[in-house]
């Protein structure tokens with residue numbers, strides 16, 4: 001792991017990133033590897049590829065188009081507090097996201113980012129506070145979301161049915177989402193035989209089925225190669241410009257000047 005991190009730092013410098021940003025990216029990657037127990041190659045790919053993706057995202061594409069109009073509030077999180085035993089994971093958290101806006105949720109490992117998204121998705125119950133969602137919801141969890149023994153096609157049909165799509169509409173929609181992420185699912189291949197990054201593309205495609213009004217994305221790009229990572233952010237801006245309210249858990253601070261709201265959970269965690 002140390003060798004991979006050193007190579008990442010060298011590559012980031014080679015791409016002209018400053019010491020602060022390089023240090024931050026390396027520290028975030030190290031923390032992720034420690035917590036997940038994954039190998040660096042499985043989590044991030046080769047260091048030069050990952051560094052190139054990070055570098056390309058600095059000052060990269062798509063500022064909001066001029067005259068962009070945001071719509072009504074789609075997600076309203078008010079005063080969310082969550083404790084696990086005696087530990088306060090979230091303390092009085094507020095977040096508002098309108099149609100056509102992107103919010104980034106950042107914070108140290110364990111600061112409650114995934115917990116907040118699970119609460120927003122209705123999968124965990126807060127001790128206090130409310131979540132109001134106006135419209136259809138799509139949720140891309142950090143882990144899971146994909147069943148090992150189903151093909152991509154079967155996932156599209158199954159999840160599509162829950163979103164009111166018939167078989168052919170679900171297949172069409174799923175393949176459309178996959179194509180937008182530069183992935184062409186092969187018929188008959190079980191999800192357990194997909195690479196980590198491709199499973200995440202399936203996960204993300206499923207979250208987008210039925211064109212949700214509110215999209216919750218929990219570090220959905222893990223394992224993406226450079227091209228896929230850039231495609232992912234392009235897609236985010238496209239969905240935003242199409243009126244979707246988007247929440248992205250991210251650890252790459254260089255994206256933050258391009259989002260509408262940044263919710264940093266580090267302080268809440270530290271105060272607990």
Ligand SMILES: Nc1ncnc2c1ncn2[C@@H]1O[C@H](COP(=O)(O)OP(=O)(O)OP(=O)(O)O)[C@@H](O)[C@H]1O
Nearest residue numbers: 035084089107108109110111112113114115116142
């Ligand atoms: N079901 C649970 N029971 C007990 N503790 C939990 C549960 N789910 C999460 N936690 C704890 O709550 C804290 C916040 O976890 P969470 O996964 O939300 O953090 P995170 O900010 O998403 O972390 P990471 O950056 O590592 O993904 C952690 O200390 C975690 O161990």
